[in-house]
């Protein structure tokens with residue numbers, strides 16, 4: 001198979017296993033390209049891409065922009081904080097105005113779950129979801145899977161624990177869908193207040209004790225506490241969270257194996273990970289960021305091949 005089954009990347013849920021493998025295999029080729037002295041290829045020459053961010057981002061926004069430039073696309077960037085959205089313009093009006101400038105693809109981050117799905121029904125450009133509220137963050141899950149595969153080989157039967165604020169995390173849901181399509185076993189671990197009700201119906205194991213989760217897994221993908229999405233108190237204090245769920249070097253040294261530690265960023269240092277773990281060789285956090293460019297190049301390149 002050399003073509004995706006979809007013309008938008010709205011989430012991982014609706015991708016096929018073949019789609020996921022095609023993206024990861026294509027990203028391997030692009031990783032080789034971006035490590036050459038000349039990092040640019042002409043694959044998306046004459047394609048214009050708009051990066052439309054209604055929420056803050058460092059890694060995803062820069063990574064998409066670099067991926068687009070490495071593919072020779074023309075790029076325009078839009079941030080809601082200094083735009084006419086502040087004057088009350090709607091999402092569809094904003095995007096249609098951008099598209100009328102002959103934009104072919106839209107990469108969008110929005111705080112409302114489903115915003116890119118809504119947009120895909122109203123505009124003709126290819127849409128890439130760069131994170132929609134607490135729903136999905138598909139390119140993060142793909143780059144996480146790519147990084148795990150690079151470290152461990154085939155993910156069939158591998159044990160991945162997703163630890164932390166599962167309730168508010170779009171990374172968790174996309175990771176669960178992606179890893180299950182690749183045959184991995186998935187566990188979620190966190191305080192009961194930060195685990196969605198009925199999460200086990202997604203076919204994941206549920207564990208409240210972080211030490212047991214670490215002893216079980218090959219990879220711990222540790223998530224950020226998303227204080228900005230928490231309207232009520234889910235745990236007494238960050239200090240108490242860190243005491244019960246923070247991962248430090250001593251805990252990793254007590255395991256009878258060396259596990260891989262991941263984090264999508266941004267990290268709350270000293271809360272979900274101590275600095276001696278975040279900066280250790282066991283943590284592949286910066287490799288994840290590096291792989292993000294190759295994975296996003298693969299996504300954009302493949303979607304451009306499925307234009308309407």
Ligand code: CP
Pocket residue numbers: 056057058059060061131140264265266
């Ligand atoms: N991982 C991630 O989405 O980071 P940003 O919010 O900085 O893009």
